[in-house]
Amino acid sequence: MWKFSVRRILIMIPQIILLSILIFILAKMMPGDALSGMVDPNVSPERLEELRESLGWNDPWYVQYGDWVGGVVQGDLGQSFRFKMPVSEIVGQRIINTFWLSLATLIFTYLIAIPLGITSGRYNDSLLDQAITSYTYIGFATPLFIFALVMLWVFGFMLGWFPTSGSVSPGLEPGTFEYVMSKIYHLILPAIAMALITTVNTVQYLRSEIIDTKQKDFIITARAKGASESRVYNRHILRNSLLPLAAFFGFEITGLIGGTIFVENIFGYPGMGQLFLESITLRDYSVVTAVTLLFGIAAILGALLSDIILSLVDPRIRIK
Amino acid sequence: MSEKLLEVKNLKTSFRIKDDYYAAVDDVSLSVNKNEVLAIVGESGCGKSALAFSIMGLHNRAKIEGNIMFKNQDIANISPAKLNKLRGNNMGMIFQDPLTALNPLMEIGDQIGEALLLHNKDLSKEKRKDKVIQLLTKVGIPRPEHVYEQFPHELSGGMRQRVVIATAIANEPELLIADEPTTALDVTIQSQILDLIKELKDDMDAGIIMITHDLGVVAEMADRVAVMYAGQIVEVSDVYTLFESPLHPYTRSLFNSVPNTAEAQSKLHVIQGIVPSLQKLPREGCRFSARIPWVEESAHEEHPELHEVSPGHFVRCTCYKHFNFPDSSKEEQQHGIS
Numbered sequence: 001m002w003k004f005s006v007r008r009i010l011i012m013i014p015q016i017i018l019l020s021i022l023i024f025i026l027a028k029m030m031p032g033d034a035l036s037g038m039v040d041p042n043v044s045p046e047r048l049e050e051l052r053e054s055l056g057w058n059d060p061w062y063v064q065y066g067d068w069v070g071g072v073v074q075g076d077l078g079q080s081f082r083f084k085m086p087v088s089e090i091v092g093q094r095i096i097n098t099f100w101l102s103l104a105t106l107i108f109t110y111l112i113a114i115p116l117g118i119t120s121g122r123y124n125d126s127l128l129d130q131a132i133t134s135y136t137y138i139g140f141a142t143p144l145f146i147f148a149l150v151m152l153w154v155f156g157f158m159l160g161w162f163p164t165s166g167s168v169s170p171g172l173e174p175g176t177f178e179y180v181m182s183k184i185y186h187l188i189l190p191a192i193a194m195a196l197i198t199t200v201n202t203v204q205y206l207r208s209e210i211i212d213t214k215q216k217d218f219i220i221t222a223r224a225k226g227a228s229e230s231r232v233y234n235r236h237i238l239r240n241s242l243l244p245l246a247a248f249f250g251f252e253i254t255g256l257i258g259g260t261i262f263v264e265n266i267f268g269y270p271g272m273g274q275l276f277l278e279s280i281t282l283r284d285y286s287v288v289t290a291v292t293l294l295f296g297i298a299a300i301l302g303a304l305l306s307d308i309i310l311s312l313v314d315p316r317i318r319i320k
Numbered sequence: 321m322s323e324k325l326l327e328v329k330n331l332k333t334s335f336r337i338k339d340d341y342y343a344a345v346d347d348v349s350l351s352v353n354k355n356e357v358l359a360i361v362g363e364s365g366c367g368k369s370a371l372a373f374s375i376m377g378l379h380n381r382a383k384i385e386g387n388i389m390f391k392n393q394d395i396a397n398i399s400p401a402k403l404n405k406l407r408g409n410n411m412g413m414i415f416q417d418p419l420t421a422l423n424p425l426m427e428i429g430d431q432i433g434e435a436l437l438l439h440n441k442d443l444s445k446e447k448r449k450d451k452v453i454q455l456l457t458k459v460g461i462p463r464p465e466h467v468y469e470q471f472p473h474e475l476s477g478g479m480r481q482r483v484v485i486a487t488a489i490a491n492e493p494e495l496l497i498a499d500e501p502t503t504a505l506d507v508t509i510q511s512q513i514l515d516l517i518k519e520l521k522d523d524m525d526a527g528i529i530m531i532t533h534d535l536g537v538v539a540e541m542a543d544r545v546a547v548m549y550a551g552q553i554v555e556v557s558d559v560y561t562l563f564e565s566p567l568h569p570y571t572r573s574l575f576n577s578v579p580n581t582a583e584a585q586s587k588l589h590v591i592q593g594i595v596p597s598l599q600k601l602p603r604e605g606c607r608f609s610a611r612i613p614w615v616e617e618s619a620h621e622e623h624p625e626l627h628e629v630s631p632g633h634f635v636r637c638t639c640y641k642h643f644n645f646p647d648s649s650k651e652e653q654q655h656g657i658s
Contacts, residue, residue, distance in 0.1 A: 216420065217415060217417060217420035217421045218420060218421055218422055218423040218424070220378055220415070220421075221415060221421045221422065221423075221431075221484070221487070222423070222434070223378055223407070224376055224378060224407055224408060224412070224413040224415075224488075225407065225408035225434055225435040225438055225487065226404040226405065226406070226407040226408030226409055226435070226438045226439060227404070227408075227434065227438060228400070228401070228404055229400065231438075235434075236423055236426075239425055240423070240424070240425055243425070313425075314425070315424070315425060315471040315473070316424060316471070316473050
């Protein structure tokens, strides 16, 4: 088990290196740089060229890449031109917010998906199943940003049940009970809005897995042993059907990253997604590359996590 | 005559296709005694497995008519709770494909133990484990303590079939249904498994229904044989009579289709056509008539019945009296035309 995990973690290293090179080259390929927009237009082109030279921006890409990576490894993600402060500091505050939002979304996603998927798969082609399947189709067809706006309008503005922006009420002391509750309160609406849409994949997936497992021979064996229907479902069908969901977990994380970009912007939630979009519009490239890199690492970690989960629950790929 | 364990009377199992019901098992009556092996023989699709599943109540959405008397209790349409008390306890089933018949995520010990647990809640965990290890030893699995903790994918096909058998006999059932238990195994393992089933039968004094399409298995195992065609039993008899003087054209065709080294045949007999699909099954007249077109129409009965030709030997329809295999040159001609 440990051997497997260690080996799996080692594979991540080249993945991350490749990712960082890709991100760096893409960032460099973007037109313009911070000097072309941020500096006084009266500065002469010769002076700009001198500045570029002194900042090392005329070096070949691999030298620049080396400098950048050297910094990243030491936790120095560069300087934000907008905030005039280190990127790592800006990201640090927001990554925690995004982490909690993603975690809450994941919890809601599975809270919705598992009961719906099980019901739908067990009683397939019943009226209930048709209702659930219709919901999933509506979910597939609804763009997240529209749905999030509707949720915000209905529950935030019309009914006033939830706050409409921010991650915590102002004026609360970090660490107090009120502060934590306020954090959770601010999380719920964006998390549910996102979960309701992203969960439809999982519902459909679980449904088809259950329908598939239901017809397997070993289910007949279980019935022939005298197992009751509920035991057949709980002990034999469910575990075999949930297994592929573990493999799906990595994709779930990738989906979340895309989701947070919309949802954080709509709900004014100060997380990585909001920072990402703002930085793109303001050409704050050092932040964009840092955030992209972190998103990429999150996706790779998600895949790692699903591999480890899968190896824990599936004896066929468990390595002794 | 020994005690009747199972008596199936006029069983009809129908499946719904679109808006109609089609009978896969049509008016089947048979009985099994204690310590007796009844073989059910027939081609693929003739309803053998459907019959076995009906007896075990394993069909999901089938209409079951008629009676299945198990120890004088009709189990044809009883409640799931009552059925679950019998299944795995008084009746056990061995399946065709051991590769898929075991839960891939459960340890072997737990899978066999489940059968014990379901019917004997008082058995302590340790006792259950002891019993499972005994069962594994009984079905001839080496190093049972080790296998107890293994998963199905770590065992070979033959070993898995032994596990399936151990599960089926965990509670010493009075009736054991073996649905083509050797089809998925290679020949050397086949005979081991058959020997094992025979041993267990003598041990437990159980009645066995052996479903197979392999006449070798029938000769080896059976006391009595029922030959099924298109959902019906066409011939029943004890195994000696059947092998010595098969009567029904279908039975005779089956025997004739087995390669025989003793007689030099230039060509193996082939039964014309295929078993008709469930929807296209002839429901009137002799169901086999379409596959022996050279036999005259008048030879068949309008409503073929089982006739007792000698004590315990039943044959359906009267066409057997007029049946002869066409000579091979003629057969070739017919093939040429079709």
